[in-house]
Amino acid sequence: MTHVIRSRKAEIAQPRLVSRLALGADGTVSGFVFDPEAPERRFTIDILLDGLVLKTVHADAFAPECAEPDRSNTCGFAVSVDTDLLDAARHLSARLANLETPVGQSIDLENDTTSRSDLRPTCKLRWLGGLHFHGWIDSEAIVTLEAIVDGESVAQVRATAWTHIGGDAEGGVSRNVRAFDFHVPQRLADGRIHRILLRKEDGDRLPAAATFVAFPDGLAGMIDVIGGYAAERLRGELYDRLIPASLPLHDYAGWRERFPLPEPQPSSLRLAVVIAGSSGTQQTIASLEAQSHENWTAGAIDGEPLSIDGDALLDFLEDAAPDTSHIVVTMAGVSLERTALARIAAAFDSHPDALAIYGDLDFLADDGRIWPLAFPAFDYERLLEQGYCVHLFAVRREALLAAIEAARPDSLYRLFNSLLDQIGPRQADILHLPGALATMPRLDRTTAGALLSAASQSHLRARGIHASVTRETGNFFPAVRIKRPVSRQRVTVIIPTRDRVSLLQRCLETILPAVERCHADILVVDNDSAHPQAIDFLSDLPRRGIRTLRVEGPFNFARLNNEAAATLDSDILCLLNNDIEASSDDWLEEMLTRLGEPDVGAVGALLTWPGGVVQHGGVVLGINFSVAHAFTDRLSGDPGFLDQLLVAHECSAVTAACLATRRSDYLAVGGMDEARFAVALNDVDYCLRLREAGKRIVLTPHAKLVHAESASRGSDNRADRRGRFEHELNLLRARWGEFLNEDPAYNPQLSRDGVPYRGLAWPPGRRAPRYNHPPVAHDLPLGF
Numbered sequence: 001m002t003h004v005i006r007s008r009k010a011e012i013a014q015p016r017l018v019s020r021l022a023l024g025a026d027g028t029v030s031g032f033v034f035d036p037e038a039p040e041r042r043f044t045i046d047i048l049l050d051g052l053v054l055k056t057v058h059a060d061a062f063a064p065e066c067a068e069p070d071r072s073n074t075c076g077f078a079v080s081v082d083t084d085l086l087d088a089a090r091h092l093s094a095r096l097a098n099l100e101t102p103v104g105q106s107i108d109l110e111n112d113t114t115s116r117s118d119l120r121p122t123c124k125l126r127w128l129g130g131l132h133f134h135g136w137i138d139s140e141a142i143v144t145l146e147a148i149v150d151g152e153s154v155a156q157v158r159a160t161a162w163t164h165i166g167g168d169a170e171g172g173v174s175r176n177v178r179a180f181d182f183h184v185p186q187r188l189a190d191g192r193i194h195r196i197l198l199r200k201e202d203g204d205r206l207p208a209a210a211t212f213v214a215f216p217d218g219l220a221g222m223i224d225v226i227g228g229y230a231a232e233r234l235r236g237e238l239y240d241r242l243i244p245a246s247l248p249l250h251d252y253a254g255w256r257e258r259f260p261l262p263e264p265q266p267s268s269l270r271l272a273v274v275i276a277g278s279s280g281t282q283q284t285i286a287s288l289e290a291q292s293h294e295n296w297t298a299g300a301i302d303g304e305p306l307s308i309d310g311d312a313l314l315d316f317l318e319d320a321a322p323d324t325s326h327i328v329v330t331m332a333g334v335s336l337e338r339t340a341l342a343r344i345a346a347a348f349d350s351h352p353d354a355l356a357i358y359g360d361l362d363f364l365a366d367d368g369r370i371w372p373l374a375f376p377a378f379d380y381e382r383l384l385e386q387g388y389c390v391h392l393f394a395v396r397r398e399a400l401l402a403a404i405e406a407a408r409p410d411s412l413y414r415l416f417n418s419l420l421d422q423i424g425p426r427q428a429d430i431l432h433l434p435g436a437l438a439t440m441p442r443l444d445r446t447t448a449g450a451l452l453s454a455a456s457q458s459h460l461r462a463r464g465i466h467a468s469v470t471r472e473t474g475n476f477f478p479a480v481r482i483k484r485p486v487s488r489q490r491v492t493v494i495i496p497t498r499d500r501v502s503l504l505q506r507c508l509e510t511i512l513p514a515v516e517r518c519h520a521d522i523l524v525v526d527n528d529s530a531h532p533q534a535i536d537f538l539s540d541l542p543r544r545g546i547r548t549l550r551v552e553g554p555f556n557f558a559r560l561n562n563e564a565a566a567t568l569d570s571d572i573l574c575l576l577n578n579d580i581e582a583s584s585d586d587w588l589e590e591m592l593t594r595l596g597e598p599d600v601g602a603v604g605a606l607l608t609w610p611g612g613v614v615q616h617g618g619v620v621l622g623i624n625f626s627v628a629h630a631f632t633d634r635l636s637g638d639p640g641f642l643d644q645l646l647v648a649h650e651c652s653a654v655t656a657a658c659l660a661t662r663r664s665d666y667l668a669v670g671g672m673d674e675a676r677f678a679v680a681l682n683d684v685d686y687c688l689r690l691r692e693a694g695k696r697i698v699l700t701p702h703a704k705l706v707h708a709e710s711a712s713r714g715s716d717n718r719a720d721r722r723g724r725f726e727h728e729l730n731l732l733r734a735r736w737g738e739f740l741n742e743d744p745a746y747n748p749q750l751s752r753d754g755v756p757y758r759g760l761a762w763p764p765g766r767r768a769p770r771y772n773h774p775p776v777a778h779d780l781p782l783g784f
Contacts, residue, residue: 002057006511017034019104021104021106026080028080031059031103032075033045033077034075037103040257043097044057044058044059046096047079047081047093050091050243053176054639057078059075059076059077060075063076075237078121091107092109093107121165121207122207123198125206125209126210128246129214129244129624130183130245131185131188131212131245132754133183133187133212134179134181136159136178136180138303139178142178143180143200144156144158144159145159145199145201146198147184148199150194164757174610176609181754181755183246183251184196189215189216192213193213196212197210200412202299206424219240223236229559233311242625244752246754246758247751253369253489263351267295267348267349269295269326269345270295272397274299274313274316275331276308276331276332277331278303278332279305279333281333283495286335287438291338292342295345298339305331305448306412306451308329308409308412308415310408313659314401314404317397324348327394328373329395329412330392330393333440340392340438343546344437351429351771354396355428356393356419357393357431357432357769358437359375360372360373361438363440364439373440376432376744376772377430377770377772378431378432379650379745379770380425381650381698383416384417385479385482385647386479386647387477387478389432390412395419399419403418407458411451413456414451414458414459417459420459421459430772432770435749435771443478445478448478453471460482465485466485472644473642474643479643480647481647482648483590487594489570490521491519492520492521493520493523495522499530503708504524511582512590513582514585515588520588523549523568524547525563525564527553549564556679558673558677561656561671565667568663572660572663573662574591574659575660576657577656577657580658580705581610581706582705587705588604588660590702592701595662599695600695601695601697602698604616604698604700605703606703606704607658608707609706610708612635613634613635614635614636618644619654622653622742624752624754627684630755630757631644631645632755644701648700648701649745650698651697652688653688654683655683658703658705658707666686669692676731677728679725684732688701688775692774693774731780734778739775742766744772744773749767752765
């Protein structure tokens with residue numbers, strides 16, 4: 001006899017939650033959810049209007065109501081809802097995603113007569129890794145705060161900068177707020193969990209807190225010190241990549257002592273040292289006499305700062321240094337580090353094909369504090385517009401003699417760039433030595449600007465390029481603006497869009513003057529617009545001379561641009577987001593002038609938020625083993641680190657929110673990878689594949705536009721998109737590997753947490769001599 005035993009369906013235990021749901025006057029829906037029996041739990045919340053799920057959000061933000069000893073303080077959520085949707089609905093509610101457990105009390109939108117509160121976040125504190133913190137406070141005035149760690153006051157924090165917040169990630173309407181950035185004392189890098197909060201000068205606590213853990217010299221370094229855990233070092237290295245540590249730039253003197261450069265390998269190479277200029281010669285000679293490398297001969301050539309007498313230089317080399325194969329050239333007043341010549345000689349020994357070598361420098365401020373002049377691997381565009389690498393460099397003798405004979409240079413700027421008169425920048429093996437070779441004096445930017453302008457124009461003329469060179473105002477270095485001639489080529493601006501007709505309309509209105517000035521065309525790529533107003537607007541565009549292309553299917557930014565490129569026969573493509581606004585009529589022409597160099601593969605523009613905070617100043621690789629926009633802690637008009645926002649310079653990548661590229665180059669590398677990078681990071685991958693093909697990527701701050709980032713499609717921080725972004729990021733890491741962590745356009749001594757150029761890496765990255773050579777991608781089969 002068979003007995004049938006029916007299973008009992010186990011009931012799912014519903015958690016007993018403490019929760020709240022609130023609606024702000026600006027449409028911000030916020031609240032918190034907390035499980036007293038499992039305080040470590042995190043929940044995902046569905047926001048519903050009239051019973052239909054509108055948005056999904058993680059409850060992982062700071063919530064003041066949860067900041068109690070028995071609770072986690074990261075159980076809150078905030079999301080912005082269109083007020084038009086709220087006005088048309090009857091009920092607002094929230095629940096745990098995939099469950100029916102309510103969160104807070106539902107809100108009667110029709111009959112609740114109580115006024116809505118202003119529930120926008122008023123401040124935020126973010127741990128960037130190590131001892132580094134960043135945040136903002138909603139204030140017009142400068143605010144002084146106090147950082148409290150485990151009940152102890154450890155730092156005074158001044159919110160003096162600006163940043164841009166808003167949208168899905170921060171809640172509420174986009175706006176500019178006061179920003180702060182600080183480090184806590186190094187004694188807290190003890191491998192223990194600490195809790196930090198902020199309070200105002202009057203003692204009021206801010207609704208912002210975080211927990212952190214920091215290790216001296218990183219987790220991998222701590223594992224080495226402890227010993228016996230060699231198998232765990234790989235885990236430590238990965239942790240240090242994902243959560244890197246840093247120290248503030250003003251601690252540079254102590255950082256140098258903590259992380260001295262390794263002693264170079266001994267070398268028998270004989271060097272000739274040429275000191276150019278009269279003022280400061282004795283200071284430079286004194287530093288030469290202290291060199292660890294003793295096989296050198298020096299000669300001083302009198303003259304004005306940064307000037308050089310070619311005949312006198314040749315006489316010195318022939319008479320006093322006939323047996324030297326490598327020449328070191330320095331401006332008078334530079335004080336060389338003890339191992340400077342030894343490092344240069346060792347670098348030539350290990351890289352015998354190097355044409356020239358330059359290194360980082362230090363700068364001594366009036367108050368006696370030293371600051372790092374941390375340079376990239378060789379940057380040709382920045383050489384022309386800033387001359388950043390000419391103050392101390394070394395070159396092979398035969399190359400120097402040939403340059404002097406052909407160009408008759410009269411300044412260090414012209415002496416250096418004359419090395420490239422007969423070869424392109426990609427063919428020149430110019431080596432960069434990370435770590436200071438010397439301390440340089442303050443420059444007379446007026447004199448330097450005149451010399452740089454003349455040198456860049458002479459060099460370009462020697463290459464057959466009749467460009468205009470305009471002197472600009474530099475903050476630390478001189479600055480000029482190069483405008484190469486623009487050939488008559490067919491240019492098409494490609495703008496993907498879906499509904500949001502007001503964004504597209506504003507974009508077209510503002511870019512039209514620049515488009516007409518360059519005799520360019522516009523192609524609007526419509527990705528399944530369904531709103532009647534958008535359909536009417538798009539159907540009217542051909543009458544105005546604007547082409548349209550309809551591409552159906554899910555949003556895939558890479559595919560939209562690929563299909564557009566396939567239908568065009570233009571020479572130049574300008575990829576443009578529909579949430580871009582132009583404020584001048586020369587931005588497109590400026591980008592096209594940069595493509596006047598045949599080895600430039602893509603050009604990017606300086607983008608700001610509507611309030612003037614920088615949104616994109618180039619892409620830096622390796623930040624938290626990811627990528628980050630540079631200078632997002634600066635206002636428009638800020639010179640940037642070492643004046644980079646004043647001059648055109650190379651980057652490893654630029655954003656496709658505004659990117660100019662040749663169609664032939666686009667097709668040659670296969671366009672954007674629509675299979676692996678459908679939405680995010682396709683522009684970074686595209687630029688890296690251009691670089692792999694031998695092309696340069698240039699960011700020009702002379703093309704400035706406004707970008708309301710993600711206004712058209714929303715933020716990648718949304719809960720329903722976070723997984724997709726992480727997947728695409730992991731694909732980028734897999735394809736580009738170590739190169740993603742060793743950006744040649746970024747100095748290995750600079751921080752890799754949060755916003756680039758903000759601090760010093762702790763510990764520094766690899767400081768070996770480096771070329772600006774193309775990256776090599778790993779094969780990445782689909783499905784892996």
